Amino acid sequence: MQIAQDVVVAIHYTLTDDKGEVLDSSSGADPLAYIHGSGGIISGLEEALLGKVAGDKLKVAIPAEKAYGAHEPGLIQQVPKRAFQGAGEIKAGMRFTAQTEHGPRQVVVTRVAGDMVTIDGNHPLAGQDLNFDVEIIEVRAATAEELEHGHVHGAGGHHH
Numbered sequence: 001m002q003i004a005q006d007v008v009v010a011i012h013y014t015l016t017d018d019k020g021e022v023l024d025s026s027s028g029a030d031p032l033a034y035i036h037g038s039g040g041i042i043s044g045l046e047e048a049l050l051g052k053v054a055g056d057k058l059k060v061a062i063p064a065e066k067a068y069g070a071h072e073p074g075l076i077q078q079v080p081k082r083a084f085q086g087a088g089e090i091k092a093g094m095r096f097t098a099q100t101e102h103g104p105r106q107v108v109v110t111r112v113a114g115d116m117v118t119i120d121g122n123h124p125l126a127g128q129d130l131n132f133d134v135e136i137i138e139v140r141a142a143t144a145e146e147l148e149h150g151h152v153h154g155a156g157g158h159h160h
């Protein structure tokens with residue numbers, strides 16, 4: 001069976017940056033399972049996997065714009081410390097979900113100076129070209145329930 005819209009795909013992957021440093025890997029865990037075409041993985045990787053079959057191995061270089069997007073300076077903001085009331089002491093590296101005009105967004109504190117806190121709403125991998133080493137473990141039809149839920153059930157997916 002070939003990878004196509006709405007099929008369930010399970011892959012093992014290793015993600016490296018342009019310097020060859022490993023950023024993430026499914027090694028030692030369940031393969032990553034997703035429904036093809038549902039937006040579950042980055043678009044550049046979906047494009048590369050289309051038409052492939054179980055057992056295929058591939059290396060894919062994905063430019064930032066087809067990965068997690070450009071790093072947007074506009075997503076870096078200065079907010080007063082009092083906006084974090086109840087969160088305890090604010091330190092660089094802390095993560096929060098901030099309410100923004102575009103809905104809830106994950107932000108990380110990058111700097112605390114006096115009463116001002118700098119937060120960055122960019123994805124940690126924004127602006128980075130990524131390299132994936134992928135092995136396709138399984139390709140199968142999605143169940144009606146999986147398509148309805150928009151995610152994979154079982155190994156590498158949701159258990160409920």
Ligand code: ZN
Pocket residue numbers: 146149151152153158160
């Ligand atoms: Zn479900």
